[in-house]
Each structure stands twice: as structure tokens, then as C-alpha cells.
Amino acid sequence: MKIAFIGLGNMGAPMALNLLKNGHTLNVFDLNQAAVQTLVDAGASASASPKAAATGVECVVTMLPAAAHVKRVLTADDGVLAGIARGATIVDSSTIDPASAQAFAKLAAERGNPFVDAPVSGGTGGAAAGTLTFMVGANAGVYEQVKPMLAAMGKNIVHCGDTGMGQVAKICNNLLLGITMAGVAEAMSLGVALGIDPKVLAGIVNTSTGRCWSSDTYNPYPGIVETAPASRGYTGGFGTDLMLKDLGLAADAAKSAKQPVYLGALAQQLYQTMSKHGDGGLDFSSVIKLYHDVGAKR
Amino acid sequence: MKIAFIGLGNMGAPMALNLLKNGHTLNVFDLNQAAVQTLVDAGASASASPKAAATGVECVVTMLPAAAHVKRVLTADDGVLAGIARGATIVDSSTIDPASAQAFAKLAAERGNPFVDAPVSGGTGGAAAGTLTFMVGANAGVYEQVKPMLAAMGKNIVHCGDTGMGQVAKICNNLLLGITMAGVAEAMSLGVALGIDPKVLAGIVNTSTGRCWSSDTYNPYPGIVETAPASRGYTGGFGTDLMLKDLGLAADAAKSAKQPVYLGALAQQLYQTMSKHGDGGLDFSSVIKLYHDVGAKR
Amino acid sequence: MKIAFIGLGNMGAPMALNLLKNGHTLNVFDLNQAAVQTLVDAGASASASPKAAATGVECVVTMLPAAAHVKRVLTADDGVLAGIARGATIVDSSTIDPASAQAFAKLAAERGNPFVDAPVSGGTGGAAAGTLTFMVGANAGVYEQVKPMLAAMGKNIVHCGDTGMGQVAKICNNLLLGITMAGVAEAMSLGVALGIDPKVLAGIVNTSTGRCWSSDTYNPYPGIVETAPASRGYTGGFGTDLMLKDLGLAADAAKSAKQPVYLGALAQQLYQTMSKHGDGGLDFSSVIKLYHDVGAKR
């Protein structure tokens, strides 16, 4: 399959490599020439613009930081919509707000191009290993069409509903993740302050009704889960500023829908405090530092 | 083993019955004579006071609403400490604040009686089936001593550390439970408001990083988990007012420890709003009504 | 002075009328022809576009719902910047985010036009009476230049600093207003629930350290301040949805600045709950309904 891949950052580059490995032919575009060169070395063709990349392909994949970038890449004079053939599919794997995804889908539909929102979870590790989860918003026919291509980059390809619903699934999950992580930080810190051994407390919670991924797989207290960022100084993992981005998308979507997000809005302020302190690059589980001195400088 | 059982409410009565079934001899006391009669019919002896019940037994079990009741039952002129033999053990299965548990342990120790805090989870269903979880605070020797007796009433007997740590484990777990449930309510309601199918969203969350007991086992959205209270009008289960009691204990313990509980304090206000509206008797997952019209009257 | 006035809504129309009354000559533009006709009847000239309105004037005043509208009015092909003479001043009285104001100022400066942000407080009553407060962001020279014109529409013309600082002052004040109003609602409701007479409580608060505008001038409890919306069913006044807009601007600015707004974010959710319930059109002091049955249907 002939594919254009636009956006070769920490996530996009390994995703594109996996497409190449699975035998697809790739046009690539990024403003960062070093990133482009890596893909060219692996067999891709460099394009001079999103328009050039999109010309003559069956599918365009975009992986960009925010909705504003997606808009520019799609609608600029030298953008994707200026070059893409009628009927070719656009798959946006960026995490953006659902309303923008739906607006882009409308724009694309006017030109005869199906638009699919397919944000991912799994981080840079999952991108490299080809084990990402794709949350896909598309009608059933288009979903079946893009599924094999996505399977070259991910392990779980989940159909979430029509356009925009991939983004909805992503931000709702991450809203809950942001809340549960801060909740675990709060409960673990309280327990330790009251004298319980943190491993004992985690053991009880993990076999009881407080059980959650933030506790049993990614516990923010150091030394509970050996593979979690908490056990290596909160390095690697999912950065606080990335969590803030997703909580911001959730809060904005909630505002549009006039839907209160009490705990989410409060959790957002907690991560924002971390970011203000210069810890936006640490894994988001470092939010526990607001509750407890875990051996770090704060 | 000769045991005194004091407090024959919704939890205490079935627990006492399980002790009888396992061959123990029981003195029972409660202000409610109907509750006492049920136990007497099953083979227990009725006592005229906590003091009388405690006289001549190897172990006293208390299961009472709050610390004030435990204090009265232990220290009144006709209370447990006035009758109990030196060396006999006191096991309090009430959910109370850790500091009170530690104060009672000190009082009991002065008379030569080990005191064990052993709050439970599992609800009235677990009490009847003998499948409760006991979170036990005691030194190792006393823990080994009471474990077989507790095993007659429960399935999981967990040693949480010294006196008070059973209570710490219980309130920290339930603090987190109160937060995650409100978090799931928030995320599910936002998703539905944005157009996603609630079953699809729950399916994604439950296999992703938002996964938690409040979502995969006890989801507050109707129709997601057939056995959850949400699928039967929020009846049965763990009442909002009971959750409020536990969040209150957590908040008070946090205040004493000068430990912030941002999300817990906010969750407490949400459940308090439900209680104010007259819904304190509904299962605590009904907190979703604050976010979303789930077919109920609010 | 020859002025273009763009945006003749509930606020803009009476403001423009006051400019006419003070002897200024006006070009006006709005998409709503009825609004335009009212101004024409009062002596203004109707223009076919923002560009046409801006052509040949010394000053352009814009009064629009949001930053997106200001951007379109300024930068469209038939926009203000396409028609305005070099050196003429642009005064934007819309309430928008400070970053957009600063971006517009940069665009305008490139064409040689000073740009002033001058959001107002005082509501439609103040607009009609010419008693608005203008919070002005501009350098000192430009401020002195526009001050006399603003004085035709308002009573207090306050210099807040350079471009953008008018918007900063506005959103910070309204952030605090949204918090204090919900705080008064909370304190009054708690007091009444505990048995105190609301007039007695308000009297004490208003002469003590809890004193604030939301309590002494605009108390949300019915019957405390006769002229407040609470005493007429929460009609008129400053709508909940307008407060939500301003809290949204504050939250977004805080996000950009990585500055936590704990209470503001929570207050936002409270007003959002009101809006979700269909009460977005009521005065924002109706937030007390979340705490207390004040004789209304909730």
C-alpha cells in the first residue's frame, strides 16, 4: 500500500518505520530533516510538502502535536487536501479535541476523502514495538479498510464509533487516568503518614475495591512496582505536560458540552502545579511529590 | 473457643452466626432484643451487658457503628473491660479512626488484654457467606492467634501491621474507592455527552490505563455491569452514607496528620450533595446522578 | 472625532449611542441589520463591511463576543486592517484572552496602527448610562489619546499597563468574583442549614473579615439585598454563561502560564453544573441553588 506519513516525532518516526517493515511504500514529510533522513535511510521517499507527500497515495497518516498543526497540514496551500486523490483516506493519529476531528472530517468529506481519527495509547515504547492501541473513530466500512494498515503499527485496534469517537475514548480514558493517579498518590501518602508500610497498603488496595492500573501497574510510590517510573526517579513514562495536554482537552470538551468535571479540573491544577515547579518533563506519577516527600528534592 | 460477640446489626449478626456454625461457643449482646433472639435461636447465650458477655471468654468481638459506641462498650461500668479475664483478646471489627483504635489498645493493654483492630470489607453479602476480607492491625503473635477465628467469618485475612494499621488500610482503600467511583462517573458522563456509546467506552477504559474496580466490576453507568447496583436502580450495595462515613474518617485522619487530601475532600462534597438530596441510602455509585441523567428522577 | 464602531449587540449598541450623544461621528457595522438601523436612526452611517467602516476614521472600536470574531473582523479580506489609515487607533472592548489581544496588537503594529485592549465592566445598565469601567491596556501615550473618547462611554477609565493588561485585569477580577460568589453561597447556605437567620448572618459577615462585594452588594440569598438579582428570582444581572466564559478565559490563561487556579477551576465546574441544568441564563448568583433550596424549583 502506498502511504504518506506526516509528522516524524518521537511517536511518528517509529510508527512509520513499522509501516515500512510491513512492506508498505512511504512518502514522508517533517520539518525536521534529521527525522526525515532516518526514514529515507530505511527506505522511505522524502517529500517537499504535505501536498507532495499526499499526491498519488492511497492513505495519508498524520501524527502531530495539536489540532492547529493538523489544520495547517491539511488545509495549507501546500497541504494534504491540495494533493490527495479523491477517495484516498486520511488517518489522523494525533490526540486532538473531538470537535476539531469532526470538523476536519467534514472538510475532507467535501473533497471525497474519508477522515479517520485514530489516537493511540502505549507511548514511545509501544510505537517502537508495534504494540500501540488505536482508538478509531470512523464508519464501519472505513474502519475495516484501515484496520490492516493500523495493525502494522499496533496490537489493539478498537472501533469506538463514528468520526471523533476515537478522540472521545482517548480523552475520557486519560481524564480518568489523571484522576486515579492523583487519587492513588493521595491514598498512599495518607497511609504512609499514618504509619502503614507502603507495600502492605498497595498489596491490600490491589486486591480490594481501590484497585486500579495507577496502583497495581504504575504505582506512584517508589519501590512498589519495579518497572514503574516511580522506581527510577520518575524518568521515562508519560510526561506530566502530556497528561496536562490531555486533561486540557477533556476540560475544553466538557466546557463545550456543559458537562462538569469536578475531579478532572482539580487534578489538572495538581499537575499544573508540578509543571510550574519545573517538573513537567517527569512522569505524571510524580504528582505524588505534592503530597509526600518521596526522597526527591521537593 | 468461647467468644463474646457484641453488636448484632446487619454485619454483626451474620458474622456471629458463622462463628456458631464453625463450632464456637457464643455469648451475645445487643440493645436490639430481636437481633439477640435470632442468635439465641441459633445456639448463642444472651448476656445482660457487655461486662457479662465478656466474663469468662477467651475472645471478645465487637462490631459497632462508630468509635463512640466502641468506647462505651469497652469502658462503661458494665462494659467489656470490667468483666474480661486478663489475657483474653479483644477484636474490634468496627470501622473507626486509627487514633481511637490505638487509644483503645492502650487502655486494654493496661489491663493485660491484647486489642486487635480488624475492620472488614465485603458488605452484608460477604458477612452472610463468610467471605469477608479482614484488615488486621496487631503484632505478629496476636495476629496468628486470632487468624483462625477470623477465618470462620472471612476468606481473606490480611495482616496490615501493628494496632491501628487495619483501620489505616481500610480508610485509605475506601478513600481511593470514593475517588475512583466519582472519577468513573465523571469520565463516563463526559463520554456519553460527547456522543460515544457507554458500553464501548467502558470496554476501552477497562482494557486501558483508566481501568479500575469502579469501572470494570461496579460501573456506575446503568447496563454496563449486569450485577452492579447501577443496573438495578442503585439499590443494595454500599450506601452513599456509609461511603460518607469512611471519607469523613479519612479526612479527619488527614487533618490530624496535616496531610492534604484534595480529591478525597472534593469527592466527599459530591457524596454529601447526594445525601442532602435524600439519596444517602442509595448505593454510592449513584453519585453519577450529579453528572448525568441516568434515567432516574434527578 | 470620526469613529468606526463594529459590534452592535446588547453592550455595543448603547456604547455607540453614547459616542453619538457626545458629538462623535460614527460609521457602524453589524451583521444584524435591525441593530444597524437603530444606530442609523440616531445619526450614524451604515457601512457595508468592517473595511468600509474603518476607511477614513481616526479610531475603530470593536465590541464582539469572542477572540475568533475579533480576528475575523480585523484580518478578513474585507476587514478593518484592509481599510484603516496608517496611524489610526484600534480599541477592542471585547473580553478575550490576553494572548490574543497581544497578537492582534502585533498585527496592527505591523501596519502602523496602535491597538488598545479595553474590556469593560458594568453590564448593559452601565453601557446605557455611560457609567462603564474601562480596563485599558496600552502604552501611556496611546492611553492618554483614547481616554477622552472612552470617557464618553464610561465613568472609570483605568490604565492597567501595556497591551493585554486590560484583559488580565478583567479576567483576574472576574475569576475572584466567581470564587467569592460561590463562597458566599456556600457560607450563607451552611449558616441557614445550621439555624441562623440569613439577614443576621449577612449583617455579621458584611462588617467582618468575610466582607465582599458578593455579600454586601449582590448577596445570593433572597431578600438580603433588595436590589440584587437574588431578590427578583435571579433575573437580569450577569448571566451564569457569561461568568462561565470569563472563568474559561482565566483557566486558559492559567494553563498557558502554568499557574494553578484551584478554586477558580472548581467554581467553574459549579457554574457549569448550573448551565447544564438549563440555568445558564440566570444571574450567576443563582449558583446558590446548588447548595440550598432558595424557594426555586431545584
Added chain:
Amino acid sequence: MKIAFIGLGNMGAPMALNLLKNGHTLNVFDLNQAAVQTLVDAGASASASPKAAATGVECVVTMLPAAAHVKRVLTADDGVLAGIARGATIVDSSTIDPASAQAFAKLAAERGNPFVDAPVSGGTGGAAAGTLTFMVGANAGVYEQVKPMLAAMGKNIVHCGDTGMGQVAKICNNLLLGITMAGVAEAMSLGVALGIDPKVLAGIVNTSTGRCWSSDTYNPYPGIVETAPASRGYTGGFGTDLMLKDLGLAADAAKSAKQPVYLGALAQQLYQTMSKHGDGGLDFSSVIKLYHDVGAKR
């Protein structure tokens, strides 16, 4: 008038001195003998117990840290109720929960003693100067009876309603004070982060709808109000731990009344964070340190 004064701490001692200065005869009691000696030197008689102090007086005044102390002083074997003459009045100026005040009133009434709750505001400065505000809960007859005596210690004597209502007024006012102070800290910090001059912002807020005592009289930003603790390193004033005590009383009363206090509970966590950091002794306006580096070490 012959009066017993019990509790000679930072507040009680200067209050008792003012009673002496106004010609009253005083029996005094405190566990701290140095405090007793100061009063004896000024003309008071030292008593060996609350009972002894209360014997033969027309009125007993108590000024103690918490409800538990009041209970002990009233009901112990050597307590006030064991010595006081039938008909003599008890005035408790401690800040405690309204329910305890009402319970003490019931106890006292059973012995024929009117009980008045009369908590104060005004701090140690007001206590020394005799300018305290007394918030008095009592029936009208008893209120008139104690008013002249209270006027020897304070400037504003406010009748808040029946027994308990003095405490209700105090905790509702301080709940609002805790919220408005954190709100001002949030708004000032956001403004400064966005570039506005803090004096300009305070000036605007103080003449606009954000106006409140926490901004115009006690602004938490250094250098805005010269006489405020913020301008002298947050020393003196009303300590964070005292604010925490009052917010705790409000939260507990709200819990009993099933009344949500969203903002109050969140504010409580903010002050609790300060206290955890070792800043419980600083003036409560130092809560701004959580938002902003105001030249201090955090």
C-alpha cells in the same frame, strides 16, 4: 460584678485584664501558673480549680482551645458545674462547634444556669485593646444581661440568635474568609504571572466586583497593604493553623448538616498543605506561597 475567668492564654489573659480594668472582681484559673500570676499581680484572685473559681460568682467566662477542654472544665468533678450557684451565667468565648455549644447549654440549663456562646474575632490585638467583636448566641433576656460585661472586652457585641448561633456566625464568616483569601492569592498570582503590576491589579479589584476584605485590607501579596502580614514576612496576624481549626469546624458542621462546602473543603486542603510544609505558624495569607514565589524560600 464578681466573675470567674478560666483560660488565660494569648486571648484570655488580656480579656481578663480588661475586665479588671473595668472594675470587675475576678477569680481566675489556668494550668499555667505564670499566666495566673500575671492576673493576680493585676488584682485577681487565683483559684485552685474551675469549681473553686465558679463558687460564689455571678458569671463564669471560659476561653479555651477546643470543645474537649470546655467539656472538661464544665463537667469534671472539680469543674464549673460542681461549684456554680444556681442562676449564675456561663459565657464561653472559645471557638467550638455549634452542636457542642448547644449540648453544654442543655447541661447547664438542667442546673439552672444560662449558657451563652460568645466567640470573638479581632485577634490578640483586639483582645488587648478591648476592641474585640463578640458573636453572641443566647436568648434576648440573657443577651441583654451579659452585654455590659462583654462591652468591657469588646467594641462590637452582636446578637446572632439563640444558643449556638454565635458559633455558627463565627465559623460561617471564617469559612468565607478562608475561601476569599485563597481566592485573592489565586487571582493576584495569576495576574502577576500574566504580567500585570500587582499594585495596579489590587487597585482595580478593590474598586470593582472582586473587592473583599482579603484584598483591600489584608492583601496576601507583599507590598500592597503596608499594615498586612504579607508586608512583614507573614508574621503576626491570624495563624494558618488557627484558620485550619475554623475550617475544620465548618467542615464538621457541614458534614452533620449534610451540606456541601465545595470551596471550603478545597481551601482547607490548601492551608493543610502549608501546615504540612511547616508553615502553620505563619499568617494564613501566606497561602499565596502555594501559587507564587513571593520572595520567600518556597
